[in-house]
Amino acid sequence: MISLLTDFGTSEPYSGIMKGAILSVNPDVTIVDITHDVEPQDIRCASYFIYAAYQFFPLKTIHVIVVDPGVGSDRSILAVCMGGHYFLAPDNGVLDLIFGENEIEKIVKVENKNYFLKPVSRTFHGRDIFAPVAAHMSKGVGIETLGPEISFNDTVRLGLLKPYRSENGELIGQVIFEDRFGNLVTNIDRTLLFQAFDNGDTDHMKLTVENNEIKGLSESYADVEPGSLLAVIGSMGFVEISVNQGRASEVCGARKDSIVKISK
Amino acid sequence: MISLLTDFGTSEPYSGIMKGAILSVNPDVTIVDITHDVEPQDIRCASYFIYAAYQFFPLKTIHVIVVDPGVGSDRSILAVCMGGHYFLAPDNGVLDLIFGENEIEKIVKVENKNYFLKPVSRTFHGRDIFAPVAAHMSKGVGIETLGPEISFNDTVRLGLLKPYRSENGELIGQVIFEDRFGNLVTNIDRTLLFQAFDNGDTDHMKLTVENNEIKGLSESYADVEPGSLLAVIGSMGFVEISVNQGRASEVCGARKDSIVKISK
């Protein structure tokens, strides 16, 4: 099975062409779109999306991520085996969140041109490299045959703003993206929050974002009045700022990159 | 086979995650997207979409509908067998149009946690309940094992505005949605129209919407001059207001919820 996460959109034929190129090598593989609508070149957003998604796929799925501002430059392409899954992605840090959670079995730098389309264009490696390489992997080609093994320390870090504790004990993070319902997804995950609040005693927590204050952690949207702000552990495992039957982004004026503070 | 109809959009990974969760249980099932772009929480629109779509799928298809403003509350989830198809949907009336056309074989309230992901989140039942339950159904799990059988009278009605005949014999309905071509789809279907007009004698019918008057029922867009309004039985079986080579919504000023009257 192959999953696809790109910023190609679906208005042009690019994602369809990738699928054609995959199926030309392995007509029997199942292909699943995670999304093709990552904001163009937004590596950080893609890193959260693949992190939220991969664990719900069957083991041994090959996850192909093509959010790749460096296409055509000398950036590397990585094939990685970790956590029972395979990942094929540009070496730009998009896998950082997954690296942080799993023991790495193997990382190789994809260089074996036998598995590429010929000729390789300078602008569409999704079709010319990622698609055929993933298809060959799905047919059983081991990643050790794709190129030389490299170590984690030789790969590129994204430099995510990691949530941190301030001197006075506040948990500081930020909004990663706004979903189509207007929910604001932060980079503060359940584990971090529960550590900060004595194993989950979040009844008295106070979340501040753009001069709005939200008290306590709700369990579902219906816990507050329609139109009111709430904080909730969202489906991706991160703290989200939401509004019951409304759009949090409109109610609180926060947006992507807004700073979020959580205190007791 | 499993079909998916949700309001998750395709810009975030939610629909892809649902597919991962389905394929983790049954890697061999075929998944078809009906659409993920229902307006957030628009149950009524979803009810028309699934009604228009289900009958073109193979018998025994499992249709999964997740337009679910009540997620996290105590609303029920229903598994229904009717018309040779299976449906898995929140108990919010989204199946009302299909209930109206079919003999119900069985309705159960989905409660058997053996088929759920663990833990079940409060905000993403699409992934945690709908996906794995549908996948188990596709592997042959009978709906009677999903929970207690309930009767139709114990399920929630949507309260659709049904088209009706006024005292002076007019047929009154409304616009349900505008499609991307600007066509305005009404809730008046072919059967109702033909009953009102003596088995289809629609040559002299007069449709009124927002002060526009359309005479007769056209067979195709090309029956009128470019730029002119027409009424036509659309591909979903409902009366649609269209413009030859143009957008009806712009020409006639009508939109979703506009009242439509048809008289002789």
Added chain:
Amino acid sequence: MISLLTDFGTSEPYSGIMKGAILSVNPDVTIVDITHDVEPQDIRCASYFIYAAYQFFPLKTIHVIVVDPGVGSDRSILAVCMGGHYFLAPDNGVLDLIFGENEIEKIVKVENKNYFLKPVSRTFHGRDIFAPVAAHMSKGVGIETLGPEISFNDTVRLGLLKPYRSENGELIGQVIFEDRFGNLVTNIDRTLLFQAFDNGDTDHMKLTVENNEIKGLSESYADVEPGSLLAVIGSMGFVEISVNQGRASEVCGARKDSIVKISK
């Protein structure tokens, strides 16, 4: 395998319904979306999309194109075998670019109602004709059984503006579409460009569009400063106008249909 290219969008259930209708005839066929977001009725854009895509699919793929302003009129539907692929499309010229590159094995006019849904609507031939016919083709029905063979000269031409050489030797083309990254894709392909420039000596070429002048042909976006315009052979094989880390359409003021001139 069946590929789908339509202007139905994905916000309504139309493309999903087509897939249901295909799978009702052949539940085992693999269906791949090229895109459903061609601008409504933009035959020219669709002709470029299918041209760019088909060659990356496995041989014998059945490519179904439903960009069909003439639906419901007396326009024909064609089934074509060429270049090792099959095509099912309205007779409106959408296949012109592919006709130009391949020897035609056979063209038939699709008329055999045995393979249509019944009844056939006037507005949704995608569901009622294209889907079931393609599905039967995928089960081995030969195109000669779909209707009478016709000759290429009896089919409709699109009347594309073909790129041409002006009297003073300039190569004149135009912008076909803008992609989501703001790249402007022209109708001047690699072959034509290299013929005009003595087998690829494009170092001194000068491209003019809306009073902007671009010198030379770049190999990748990174060849110029961030924010600067460049010309590149894009992934579809056509000359594209791009901006390194920006949107060409905003920087140079060109858009779809803008005239592009290339001179020495």
